[in-house]
Amino acid sequence: MQKRHIAIAPILLALGLIAFKYFTAEKVVNPETGKEARVALSKEEESVLGLQSYKEVLSKSKVVEEGAEVDQVRRVARRLAAATGEGGKGFKWEVSVVDSKEVNAFCLPGGKIVVYTGILPVTKTDAGLAAVMGHEMAHATAHHGAQRLFQDDIYQTAMNGAQQSIADLDPEKQRAVMAALGAGAKFGVILPFSRDHETEADEMGILYMARAGYDPRESVKFWERMEKMSGGQPPEFSSTHPSHGTRIARLKKFMPKAMEAYEKSDKQASNDSN
Ligand SMILES: [Zn+2]
Incomplete structure (x- = not known):
């Protein structure tokens, strides 16, 4: 009878490959939090890919060229971009408004922002809009996309190693182990x-x-409005999104630091929409 076993060599090979990838990976330091993270893309590669996706999204969308909504989105983006400091260095910020019912907004690597008109009734004011856009722009300046790609690569390498090491087991067992x-x-x-x-x-x-002059407490109000809207969660939040309550509690925890920055700002921004 043929002996079925788990091979060790593919696992060791995968571990070696993971160690190599881990130690040779490019690193980024977040100037706001001081945290260091490994990324799969250089900042230049990120910008190129970000611009590509931006053009692709816009080519398939109904872009709003002018009007009060565009003015508001551009005004808020300009103020926020100036407030990103060190993190936004080298970014070529650009923003577009897309006519869509989707309650969403996102910022691509390198600083290309898309805001869907569907989110504007929820953001309501410049400050509400700044809460969403600030969050999305932070994903980009913190290089979360490139970090995610690095994690996926490590994950894939590990799974491939595991897959090869159990290739001798019967298919049913293989499936159970991989699952x-x-x-x-x-x-x-x-x-x-x-x-x-x-x-x-x-x-x-x-x-x-806050640095851009918008009252950071408006972020809590925005999330409370989101909470009241049933089924209105942006797709980005579907898998990773904490409950609104968790997010609101977290924002309140960060609030003292943000209020400090707000006190130092010119506080004019919140009056823009009046
Ligand atoms: Zn997010």
């Missing part, structure tokens, strides 16, 4: 990373809005 490993890595490693990114974007986002 267990996959779920473990997803819930144990990848999702917590995403949640960390959400926390970081919340912290940096209200700091950006």
